[in-house]
Amino acid sequence: MRHVRVTECRVSPGGMTEFVNSVQQWERAALASAEAPEYHAVLVDEVDPAQVLIIEQFHDADHAARFDATGLHDRFLDGVMSCVDRTATSHRGYSLFYADGAAGKRAMFGEEPAR
Secondary structure (H helix, E strand, C coil), rough: CEEEEEEEEEEEECHHHHHHHHHHHHHHHHCCCCCCCCCCCCEEEECCCCCCEEEEEEECCHHHHHHHCCCCHHHHHHEEEEEHHHHHHHEEECCCCCCCCCCCCCCCCCCCCCC
């Protein structure tokens, strides 16, 4: 079952440039890894741009654990968390049970629709 990690955070005042740079540097390293997430997204609130949602999707929990073993997830947290209000941050993991969309019932979050 797909494993999805969601981090919700609030970028500290004046910290958006550092936050963006930190995420970009991490993405370059993480996505080059053999254990890279299948999907990674950073969503910025349209009304309050300091409010950010970060989504990582892995094939399963074992894939996420292998990625964590590379040290890249800790590197991500160290870099990104230095730019945010830690008291306004939550970090959770989920099993993706079901997803549906306009592409059809076999569409899974972060994947191309099955044909």
